[in-house]
Each structure stands twice: as structure tokens, then as C-alpha cells.
Amino acid sequence: MQEVVPIITTSGTPQNTRVLNALSAKDSSVRLQAALAVGSNPDPTFLETLVERCAVEPDFFVRDMLSWALTRFAPEITLPRMRRELGSGRTQARSQALHTLSKIGDRSAWAWITRDMLRDTDDEVARTAWRVAVVLVPEDEEKDLADELVSQLGRGDRTVRLSLSRALVDLGDAAKAALEQAAADPDPVVAAHARATELLRRNPETGFDAAIDEAKRVVTLGPERAAAADAAETAPC
Incomplete structure (x- = not known):
């Protein structure tokens, strides 16, 4: 049975409520469209829900769309939240935070890519860390x-x-x-x-x-x- 993340609405508009609920719908195509809608009209009130969905979303394409939606927010909003997520105890949360950082491409995040991440015992986390490290590494540290x-x-x-x-x-x-x-x-x-x-x-x-x-x-x-x-x-x- 698919895990459903409880939605806490921070905006009282019916449209926002529908989008937030759609992000945890049973149908993956509905979740995909909801993530696309959030990214197409980025609203910081959706930030926490997007991050939480990244940690539990089972569908690869939906996860990728969630990361894309996060890149649509201003970096000063998204980057600090991604940094916190890198310390999550959930492997998918760490992996998806790294994936989002690779899409943002802000080199200031290089300092957050630690040796422990590059050696993470979870293969998916390690693979994502290798990819983002190559994207962000300064030339003199290659x-x-x-x-x-x-x-x-x-x-x-x-x-x-x-x-x-x-x-x-x-x-x-x-x-x-x-x-x-x-x-x-x-x-x-x-x-x-x-x-x-x-x-x-x-x-x-x-x-x-x-x-x-x-x-x-x-x-x-x-x-x-x-x-x-x-x-x-x-x-x-």
C-alpha cells in the first residue's frame, strides 16, 4: 500500500488545497501533474510538501518532477532546505536532495558534499553524490x-x-x-x-x-x- 503524506495546507485557496492533496494522490499521473503545476507557478508555501514527497515518492518520474519544481523556487529558499535534507536518516531523502542540488548547480553547495556522502553505504545515495560532486567541484579540487x-x-x-x-x-x-x-x-x-x-x-x-x-x-x-x-x-x- 502506497504511503500517503498528510497535507497541511498553508494557503486557504481551494486551488492550492487541490494541488497539495494531488501531490499525495494514489495515481502517479495525478502526482506528476501536481508537481508540474507547482513548478509552473512556484509558491514557497509548497516547499515543505515537495521536500517531504521527495523522501517517500516511489515513482522515478514523479520524483524527478518534484526536484524540478524545487529548482523553480529562488535558490535562497531551496538551498538551505536541501542542506538540512542531506542530513536526513532516510536514504531516499538524501539521494533526492543531492539530485536536486545537481539540477540547481549552485557551486556554493560544494562544501556540503562530504566524504561520508561519497562513501555512503546506500548505492543510490553514493551514485547521486558522485554525480553532483562532479557538477559542483571547483577546478582546483578536481x-x-x-x-x-x-x-x-x-x-x-x-x-x-x-x-x-x-x-x-x-x-x-x-x-x-x-x-x-x-x-x-x-x-x-x-x-x-x-x-x-x-x-x-x-x-x-x-x-x-x-x-x-x-x-x-x-x-x-x-x-x-x-x-x-x-x-x-x-x-x-
Whole structure:
């Protein structure tokens, strides 16, 4: 049974009451339209309800629309509320607050992205933290961020590893040294993930799965034997 957030109306107009109630309707399409309506005509009286819905909303598309609606408010209203939500005990609340920060793109929020967030035990929170960190990081801190992200190589399933690789690729040259060092890690899973990410960094057109397969081959054979095998395959008969 879907959780319904109780609505406390702060505006007495019948239209606002209808919109607020629609944000917790059983039908996801109704909730989506309600979030769109709030964002199209932003009213700060809806702020707390939007934030609360973000923490419990089960539908991805509705959550994304809720975040969009929050970006429509003035940053001085939304940002302090997002900062408080980053400390929530609910994983979805933290993840969605991070997602909203990535959409707002205000670099003053960089200081709020902590190491604990980048290492959060919940994969969805960590993935969102990696994404927003890359968006907000100052140029002179990109290498430090790359070092921190590299410490998570080998973590999780394919989706988690792809998210991490994309974040490191987006850091560009700032991630090069950290990835090269990680490619020599004694853990073959970490080494392969590092090599695959470096392949993607050098050639973003390479598919992730193809990059992983090639990286595993190099880790298994060793760089010298893999290079020798490649040379043998391309040598003229």
C-alpha cells in the first residue's frame, strides 16, 4: 500500500488545497501533474510538501518532477532546505536532495558534499553524490575528488560501477593519475574497473561492457603479454 503524506495546507485557496492533496494522490499521473503545476507557478508555501514527497515518492518520474519544481523556487529558499535534507536518516531523502542540488548547480553547495556522502553505504545515495560532486567541484579540487572516487572502484553491481566510471570520465585529465595508479591494484576487480574507466576516459565512444572485457583481459594476462597478443593478432601472415 502506497504511503500517503498528510497535507497541511498553508494557503486557504481551494486551488492550492487541490494541488497539495494531488501531490499525495494514489495515481502517479495525478502526482506528476501536481508537481508540474507547482513548478509552473512556484509558491514557497509548497516547499515543505515537495521536500517531504521527495523522501517517500516511489515513482522515478514523479520524483524527478518534484526536484524540478524545487529548482523553480529562488535558490535562497531551496538551498538551505536541501542542506538540512542531506542530513536526513532516510536514504531516499538524501539521494533526492543531492539530485536536486545537481539540477540547481549552485557551486556554493560544494562544501556540503562530504566524504561520508561519497562513501555512503546506500548505492543510490553514493551514485547521486558522485554525480553532483562532479557538477559542483571547483577546478582546483578536481584531483582530490578523483582520488576519493577512485577509492570506490570495484564497488557494487554493473549499474554502480558504470555510474562511478562516468563520474571519473567527466573529471577528464584530473582523474588520469589516480586511475593509472589504481590499474596496478592487487585486487583484480579494482584493477579491471580502473583500466576500463581509463579506456572510457580516452575514448568515450567505447562501450562500458567492451571496456570492462578488455580491461579484464589485460589484468588476467598482464600488460606485456596482452600487448604481445595484440601484436601477434595484427601481424601480417
